Each structure stands twice: as C-alpha cells, then as structure tokens.
Amino acid sequence: xxxxxxxxxxxxxxxxxxxxxxxxxxxxxxxxxxxxxxxxxxxxxxxxxxxxxxxxxxxxxxxxxxxxxxxxxxxxxxxxxxxxxxxxxxxxxxxxxxxxxxxxxxxxxxxxxxxxxxxxxxxxxxxxxxxxxxxxxxxxxxxxxxxxxxxxxxxxxxxxxxxxxxxxxxxxxxxxxxxxxxxxxxxxxxxxxxxxxxxxxxxxxxxxxxxxxxxxxxxxxxxxxxxxxxxxxxxxxxxxxxxxxxxxxxxxxxxxxxxxxxxxxxxxxxxxxxxxxx
Amino acid sequence: xxxxxxxxxxxxxxxxxxxxxxxxxxxxxxxxxxxxxxxxxxxxxxxxxxxxxxxxxxxxxxxxxxxxxxxxxxxxxxxxxxxxxxxxxxxxxxxxxxxxxxxxxxxxxxxxxxxxxxxxxxxxxxxxxxxxxxxxxxxxxxxxxxxxxxxxxxxxxxxxxxxxxxxxxxxxxxxxxxxxxxxxxxxxxxxxxxxxxxxxxxxxxxxxxxxxxxxxxxxxxxxxxxxxxxxxxxxxxxxxxxxxxxxxxxxxxxxxxxxxxxxxxxxxxxxxxxxxxxxxxxxxxxxxxxxxxxxxxxxxxxxxxxxxxxxxxxxxxxxxxxxxxxxxxxxxxxxxxxxxxxxxxxxxx
Amino acid sequence: xxxxxxxxxxxxxxxxxxxxxxxxxxxxxxxxxxxxxxxxxxxxxxxxxxxxxxxxxxxxxxxxxxxxxxxxxxxxxxxxxxxxxxxxxxxxxxxxxxxxxxxxxxxxxxxxxxxxxxxxxxxxxxxxxxxxxxxxxxxxxxxxxxxxxxxxxxxxxxxxxxxxxxxxxxxxxxxxxxxxxxxxxxxxxxxxxxxxxxxxxxxxxxxxxxxxxxxxxxxxxxxxxxxxxxxxxxxxxxxxxxxxxxxxxxxxxxxxxxxxxxxxxxxxxxxxxxxxxxx
Numbered sequence: 001x002x003x004x005x006x007x008x009x010x011x012x013x014x015x016x017x018x019x020x021x022x023x024x025x026x027x028x029x030x031x032x033x034x035x036x037x038x039x040x041x042x043x044x045x046x047x048x049x050x051x052x053x054x055x056x057x058x059x060x061x062x063x064x065x066x067x068x069x070x071x072x073x074x075x076x077x078x079x080x081x082x083x084x085x086x087x088x089x090x091x092x093x094x095x096x097x098x099x100x101x102x103x104x105x106x107x108x109x110x111x112x113x114x115x116x117x118x119x120x121x122x123x124x125x126x127x128x129x130x131x132x133x134x135x136x137x138x139x140x141x142x143x144x145x146x147x148x149x150x151x152x153x154x155x156x157x158x159x160x161x162x163x164x165x166x167x168x169x170x171x172x173x174x175x176x177x178x179x180x181x182x183x184x185x186x187x188x189x190x191x192x193x194x195x196x197x198x199x200x201x202x203x204x205x206x207x208x209x210x211x212x213x214x215x216x217x218x219x220x221x222x223x224x225x226x227x228x229x230x231x232x233x234x235x236x237x238x239x240x241x242x243x244x245x246x247x248x249x250x251x252x253x254x255x256x257x258x259x260x261x262x263x264x265x266x267x268x269x270x271x272x273x274x275x276x277x278x
Numbered sequence: 279x280x281x282x283x284x285x286x287x288x289x290x291x292x293x294x295x296x297x298x299x300x301x302x303x304x305x306x307x308x309x310x311x312x313x314x315x316x317x318x319x320x321x322x323x324x325x326x327x328x329x330x331x332x333x334x335x336x337x338x339x340x341x342x343x344x345x346x347x348x349x350x351x352x353x354x355x356x357x358x359x360x361x362x363x364x365x366x367x368x369x370x371x372x373x374x375x376x377x378x379x380x381x382x383x384x385x386x387x388x389x390x391x392x393x394x395x396x397x398x399x400x401x402x403x404x405x406x407x408x409x410x411x412x413x414x415x416x417x418x419x420x421x422x423x424x425x426x427x428x429x430x431x432x433x434x435x436x437x438x439x440x441x442x443x444x445x446x447x448x449x450x451x452x453x454x455x456x457x458x459x460x461x462x463x464x465x466x467x468x469x470x471x472x473x474x475x476x477x478x479x480x481x482x483x484x485x486x487x488x489x490x491x492x493x494x495x496x497x498x499x500x501x502x503x504x505x506x507x508x509x510x511x512x513x514x515x516x517x518x519x520x521x522x523x524x525x526x527x528x529x530x531x532x533x534x535x536x537x538x539x540x541x542x543x544x545x546x547x548x549x550x551x552x553x554x555x556x557x558x559x560x561x562x563x564x565x566x567x568x569x570x571x572x573x574x575x576x577x578x579x580x581x582x583x584x585x586x587x588x589x590x591x592x593x594x595x596x597x598x599x600x601x602x603x604x605x606x607x608x609x610x611x612x613x614x615x616x617x618x619x620x621x622x623x624x625x626x627x
Numbered sequence: 628x629x630x631x632x633x634x635x636x637x638x639x640x641x642x643x644x645x646x647x648x649x650x651x652x653x654x655x656x657x658x659x660x661x662x663x664x665x666x667x668x669x670x671x672x673x674x675x676x677x678x679x680x681x682x683x684x685x686x687x688x689x690x691x692x693x694x695x696x697x698x699x700x701x702x703x704x705x706x707x708x709x710x711x712x713x714x715x716x717x718x719x720x721x722x723x724x725x726x727x728x729x730x731x732x733x734x735x736x737x738x739x740x741x742x743x744x745x746x747x748x749x750x751x752x753x754x755x756x757x758x759x760x761x762x763x764x765x766x767x768x769x770x771x772x773x774x775x776x777x778x779x780x781x782x783x784x785x786x787x788x789x790x791x792x793x794x795x796x797x798x799x800x801x802x803x804x805x806x807x808x809x810x811x812x813x814x815x816x817x818x819x820x821x822x823x824x825x826x827x828x829x830x831x832x833x834x835x836x837x838x839x840x841x842x843x844x845x846x847x848x849x850x851x852x853x854x855x856x857x858x859x860x861x862x863x864x865x866x867x868x869x870x871x872x873x874x875x876x877x878x879x880x881x882x883x884x885x886x887x888x889x890x891x892x893x894x895x896x897x898x899x900x901x902x903x904x905x906x
Contacts, residue, residue, distance in 0.1 A: 035757060100665065103886060211738055331872055332872075371770065372770055
C-alpha cells in the first residue's frame with residue numbers, strides 16, 4: 001500500500017506515525033473484517049450470488065441506499081447551516097444548542113428509535129398532526145429517513161465547525177472591500193474552503209446511515225419488500241444460524257460502502273489539493 | 279496560551295486513564311476479597327428469553343433460599359435475557375451459560391449440534407424438558423370493538439393484527455404456527471387453504487416488530503392495531519403492567535401448546551463445577567414450589583394439583599402440539615421460516 | 628449624513644435579517660430532530676416523579692452498568708485519540724501512494740453495521756471462531772465479557788478523532804511545521820508546539836464525539852455482551868432491558884443519563900475554551 005514515498009517529505013516522523021497507524025488499523029479493523037470475508041467465503045459462489053441477489057435483499061439494498069442518501073443530503077445542507085450559525089453568530093442559548101448537536105451520538109440508538117417512534121407514530125406528538133392529512137411517518141420509509149437524519153447530523157456539523165472556526169475572517173473582509181457581495185463571497189470563497197469538510201461529513205453520515213440498525217428497527221415497521229433495511233436482513237440470517245449468509249450480505253454492503261467512501265474521499269482529496277495549490 | 283491549553287488537555291486525558299486503571303484495580307480487589315471471605319459461594323448463569331424475566335426473578339430467589347437451607351451453600355444466579363435465537367447463538371459462541379431456558383426446542387437443538395449439550399437433552403427431564411407451558415392468545419382493546427372471537431376474526435377486512443416478525447422472533451413463530459394449525463383443522467388439513475388463511479392474516483399486519491415485547495409496545499403504547507397475538511403470559515403481564523381497564527384477553531377455540539424447554543449446558547457445568555446445583559435448579563422447577571411460581575407468572579404448570587388451584591386463570595383451550603401438526607421444530611423451521619420458505623412466499627409480490 | 632453611511636446601515640440591517648433567518652432555520656431543524664426527541668426522553672423519564680427517576684439511577688444494576696460504561700469509555704477514548712492524532716499526522720502532512728485507500732479503511736467502522744461489528748469479534752474470538760479453541764484452552768474470555776465490550780467499542784469509535792483531524796490538518800498544510808524546523812525545533816518540539824496546538828479544536832471535538840459514541844454504542848456491544856445483568860451490561864443495554872420489562876420510566880431515566888453525560892462533556896469543552904481564551 002505504501003510502496004513509494006515521494007521525496008518531498010520534509011517533516012520528521014513519517015515512518016513512526018505511518019507504521020503505528022497501519023499496525024493499529026490492522027489489529028482493530030482489518031483482521032476482524034477479513035474474518036467476515038473468510039466466513040462469507042465458506043459458501044460456494046453460486047450460493048453467495050443467490051443470497052445477495054434475492055428479491056428481498058435487493059429491495060432492502062435499494063431502500064437502505066436511497067434513504068441513507070436522502071438523510072445524508074439533508075444533513076449536509078442543514079448541518080453546514082447549523083455549523084455556520086454556531087460559529088458566526090452570537091445569540092442567547094448558543095452554548096446549549098452547540099451541546100445538543102452531539103446528542104445523537106450519546107443517546108443509545110435504541111433509545112433514539114423509541115423516542116422518535118413515540119413522536120412520529122400516528123398517535124405521537126408530531127405524527128398526529130400528519131395523520132389527518134393521510135401522511136404516515138413512522139412505519140414508512142419517511143420514518144427511516146428521519147431516524148437516519150437524526151443519527152448522522154453530528155457528523156456534518158462537527159466536521160464543518162472546526163474548519164469554519166479556523167477560517168480566516170480576513171479573506172471575507174478583503175473580498176468585501178473589493179466589492180464582492182455576500183452571495184459571491186459565500187460561493188466563491190467560503191464554500192470552496194468548506195467543501196472538503198462538508199463532503200467528509202456527508203460521506204460519514206451516509207456511511208453511518210447505511211449500517212444503522214438500532215434506531216431504525218423501531219420506526220420502520222420491518223415490512224418485507226417495503227421497509228426492511230439491510231442490517232435487519234443480516235439479523236434475520238443470524239436468527240436462522242446462517243452465519244455465512246449473514247456474512248455474505250454484510251460483505252456486499254461493506255464493498256459497496258468502501259467503494260462509495262473511497263470515491264468521496266478521492267474527490268475530497270482532489271478538491272483540497274487544488275484548493276491548496278491555488 | 280497554546281501551552282496552557284495543551285497542558286489542560288493532557289491533564290484531562292490523564293484523568294481519564296487514571297480513572298480507568300483505578301476502577302479496574304478496585305473491581306479486581308473487591309472480587310478477591312469476596313472469594314476469600316466466602317469460598318463456598320457458587321454462581322450460576324441462566325440464559326433465557328425475554329418473557330421469562332419476571333418468572334425467573336421470583337424463582338431465583340426461591341431457589342437460592344432452598345439451596346442454602348438444603349446445602350448450606352450460597353448461590354448467586356445471574357440472568358441473561360434476550361431474543362431466544364440471539365441467546366442461543368450467544369451460548370453457541372461461548373457465553374458461559376450453566377443452564378438455558380429458551381422459547382423453543384429448535385434453539386436448544388442448535389446448541390446441542392455444537393456438542394455443548396448432549397443430543398438426548400430433551401429426554402433428560404419430564405414433559406420434553408418443559409416444566410411449564412404456554413399458548414397463544416389474543417389481546418384486544420376494551421370491549422372488543424371489532425368483535426374478535428376466534429382466529430377467523432383476524433382475517434376479516436379492516437381488522438389490524440399486531441404480531442412480531444417470525445424471522446426474528448421466536449414468539450412470532452408460535453403465533454404463525456398456531457394460526458396455521460387452526461386453518462388446517464378448519465379445512466381438513468389442506469395445506470393450500472392454510473397458506474391462504476395465513477397469507478390473508480399477514481395482509482392485515484401493518485407493522486412487524488423485531489421482537490415480542492416490541493410488538494406489545496406497538497399495540498399498547500402506539501395504539502396501533504385491533505388485536506395483538508401474544509404468549510398467554512405476556513398478555514396477562516401486559517394487562518397487569520400496562521392497563522387492566524384498557525385491554526382484554528380473548529381465548530381462541532384452538533391454539534398451539536407452546537413448550538419452552540430447559541436444560542443444563544453440559545460442557546459449561548463440567549468446566550465450572552456447577553453440575554449438581556444446575557441440575558437441582560432445573561429439578562426445582564418441577565416441584566410444587568417451582569410450579570406455583572410458574573403459575574403465578576402466568577405460565578401453565580404441568581402439575582395437575584397446581585393447575586387446579588389456578589384453574590380460573592387458565593381456561594381450557596383445545597391445544598395441539600408442534601410435533602403432532604408440524605412434525606417438530608426442525609421440520610417447521612425448514613418449511614416455514616427458512617429463507618424461501620412459506621413465510622417468505624407470503625410476501626413475494 | 629452621506630449616502631455611504633445609509634448604504635452601510637442598510638447592509639447592516641440586511642445582515643441582521645439574514646443572521647436571524649439562518650438562526651431560525653437552524654433552530655427549527657434542531658428542534659424537530661434533536662430537541663423534541665430529547666424532551667420526549669426526559670418527559671418519559673420524569674413521568675412518575677423525580678424520586679423514581681433517581682431511584683432507577685441508583686439501583687445496583689444501573690450502577691454497575693454505569694461503571695462498566697465509564698471503564699469502557701476510559702479505555703477506548705484515549706487509545707483511539709492517540710491513534711487518531713498519529714494517523715491524521717501521517718495522512719495529512721505527507722504525500723504517499725494509497726493515501727485514499729488508507730483514509731477509506733479508517734472510515735470503514737462508520738459503514739459497518741453495528742451488528743456486524745459485534746459479529747466479527749464473535750467470529751474471531753467466539754468458541755466457534757478462529758481463535759476460540761485456543762482461548763478456551765487457556766481459559767481466556769474475550770467475547771461475552773468486558774474485553775469484548777471494549778474491543779467492540781474500540782472498533783466502533785475508531786475513526787472519530789482521525790476523521791475529525793484529517794481535513795483540518797490538510798487545510799493547514801505544512802508551512803508552519805517547516806518554518807519551525809528551519810528555526811531549529813526537533814521533531815517532538817515541532818509536533819507538540821506547532822502541530823498539536825494548531826489542531827486543538829478539532830481534537831477536542833473528535834474526543835467529545837468519540838466519547839459520546841463510546842458511551843452510547845448499543846448494537847455492537849449488544850452482540851458481544853451476553854446481557855448478563857449486573858455484569859456485562861452497559862448503560863445502553865441496561866436501557867433496553869428496562870424497556871423490555873415495560874419499565875419505561877426507568878428506561879428513559881437511564882437513557883437521559885447518557886444525554887446528561889453528553890451535555891456534561893460539552894460543558895467541559897466550554898470551560899477549556901474559556902480558560903484558553905482567558906490566557
């Protein structure tokens with residue numbers, strides 16, 4: 001992986017830090033993940049193919065990717081906005097709002113699922129407002145998206161926030177004295193600087209949503225072909241003592257996510273490189 | 279300024295680390311002390327499924343008293359609860375259970391296949407190793423507004439039925455099989471008719487929770503559905519804990535005899551030296567005291583005497599067993615709940 | 628008054644309007660997604676009065692769950708923090724081939740379903756697993772005991788600090804470090820005096836997130852814990868148990884504790900911020 005190190009490094013400690021990174025990464029992540037693939041490979045190829053292309057499984061892939069994507073987009077937009085408000089403006093209660101952003105991480109996912117279902121169920125606080133309009137939130141894909149938005153929100157806010165904090169106000173002021181209006185400043189100066197961070201947050205929220213189980217099972221209703229997410233099918237397989245089948249579905253998900261994350265990381269890296277050169 | 283910040287920050291980290299090593303040291307210390315003071319104390323781990331929490335909480339106290347009186351030995355019984363299948367998997371993967379008390383025999387058979395439990399486990403104790411039984415009943419809203427009297431009431435248009443997902447919940451499998459058994463009886467054992475019946479029943483299911491208790495919550499707290507299919511003991515418990523004046527229990531004309539089995543885990547009791555106490559623990563379930571505790575927690579006792587005493591609580595139902603109708607759990611699992619089985623076909627578009 | 632100041636006044640009020648609109652949107656969004664669920668948790672927790680609330684927090688099983696959660700976080704957070712700083716340094720300050728693959732590998736735990744995160748350790752250390760027979764022969768317990776819970780937590784919280792730091796370090800580049808080196812700082816001096824202070828906010832956020840997640844993780848820990856009451860239950864698992872016992876009030880009370888812990892870490896953050904500003 002780290003075959004050639006370009007001669008341009010001037011800072012010390014590359015060998016040490018990289019060595020440590022790779023060893024720890026292998027211990028905690030790579031070895032366990034390899035075991036997963038090994039388990040999946042105990043099935044024959046045709047069995048694996050059959051398992052992962054089953055109608056129900058395919059329907060759940062679609063649902064999982066679609067709702068995760070929507071949730072991540074919502075988070076990217078509103079997360080950036082929240083980070084912006086938290087960094088740039090002073091208003092009463094700001095500290096509390098700032099603290100609340102982390103709640104989705106601290107609350108056990110099961111509790112989040114139960115709380116969200118309580119609110120969005122047809123007899124819940126918000127659910128009952130929508131019920132007369134014939135809109136159901138809990139036990140439909142909308143409910144799943146809400147749960148996934150909830151769990152992914154901190155990612156975008158917390159990746160954008162520090163970059164904004166370090167962001168040099170001088171650029172803005174300079175641009176403003178040069179006659180740029182605020183929309184121009186935002187799109188020409190601020191957004192390009194923030195974009196790598198937003199993209200990172202988006203990728204993380206997306207990836208996290210793909211794997212989420214605890215909160216979704218409460219709000220989704222788990223109807224086959226309609227509101228079944230991939231992790232639920234994995235649990236279903238386990239329930240039948242079909243470890244290899246579960247590992248096969250999990251491996252497919254993992255490969256998908258890896259490619260996706262890789263593409264986004266690559267994109268992010270290119271943007272930030274361009275930005276640095278410019 | 280930067281330095282100060284860093285100092286503060288590393289101090290915080292240090293506190294974390296110190297806190298952790300302290301705590302570790304103290305737990306180790308305390309366990310050492312305990313073993314010095316009372317070397318005779320013994321521990322048992324009972325790995326069970328969800329609806330038995332209340333039962334074993336009461337039963338464990340009773341057994342610990344009994345054992346101390348009998349043998350002069352203190353016994354601490356640790357409990358682990360979860361979905362029956364999940365619990366079975368944990369034992370297979372190394373959870374150090376001395377005894378398992380699960381929802382269905384299939385889950386213990388799976389453990390026996392790994393050699394941790396002797397293959398003949400089901401004949402080691404009376405009544406297929408099931409000291410108590412239960413069945414599937416209906417919980418409806420007060421006054422039974424949809425007039426549900428029996429299984430055929432569940433497939434009517436406009437009736438909404440709550441049951442968990444049979445693929446993830448042991449209890450839901452009993453629900454499903456009970457409905458199937460009823461349909462077979464009504465239609466001269468025609469499998470096709472039974473499938474139609476169960477299909478139209480599941481058409482009326484708006485939410486499939488992943489576990490039995492989740493389904494109860496959906497029915498009780500979210501107020502979704504007209505009828506909840508539940509274990510008899512769960513229905514009683516829901517009635518007592520969540521609102522006696524809001525729900526009532528409907529007993530169908532026929533239902534399935536659910537036999538939750540118990541057994542010792544041979545490999546574990548051998549290693550832990552707990553064979554004697556583990557065996558006594560399970561035998562005690564068959565005594566009058568054990569049977570009465572089961573009855574009090576709404577499990578149908580095997581002992582006729584105790585059953586008579588609690589006759590008001592347990593109305594007569596025509597019960598069939600899984601062996602009679604489905605040829606046992608392994609068979610039922612394969613036909614109905616395995617991937618591509620009958621349950622999956624119901625949801626094929 | 629000349630035209631210029633009027634124009635300025637206009638932009639100021641426009642600025643003010645924009646500010647409040649943005650704040651309004653942010654608050655509405657947070658209200659809908661975070662505040663209402665939080666209120667739901669606390670209102671359920673306090674439904675039956677404050678006494679019952681505290682009773683459910685001080686009950687022995689709850690205390691042992693709290694203790695286990697603190698131990699787990701106390702190990703997982705520092706270990707992953709150290710890793711995060713070092714990995715981010717290696718990734719952001721140097722260029723090498725395969726960097727994107729490395730970054731993506733670090734992200735993997737986010738994408739892995741918590742169920743699977745637990746499962747891989749069962750597959751590895753469980754008695755049917757690769758190392759199972761060896762561990763059993765030496766009577767070492769990993770899964771269904773505290774080490775398994777810590778491992779699962781390490782796995783799940785692995786990327787937080789690194790992921791937080793990489794974009795910041797990339798944004799900062801290496802100019803300051805290079806200047807420091809030219810002025811004669813050695814490697815460690817450069818790292819502790821320049822690199823680390825530069826990333827302090829990101830690091831702090833990373834640690835807070837990592838800590839929150841370490842304490843709140845449910846799925847992965849659930850698979851490797853064995854759910855033994857009073858022994859291998861963390862706070863989230865204890866919440867689930869209480870919920871399954873129809874003990875909703877206690878369940879939400881214990882859950883609210885996690886929310887309070889999260890708020891507490893943020894207060895701590897504010898204190899650190901304030902102190903450093905005062906310097």
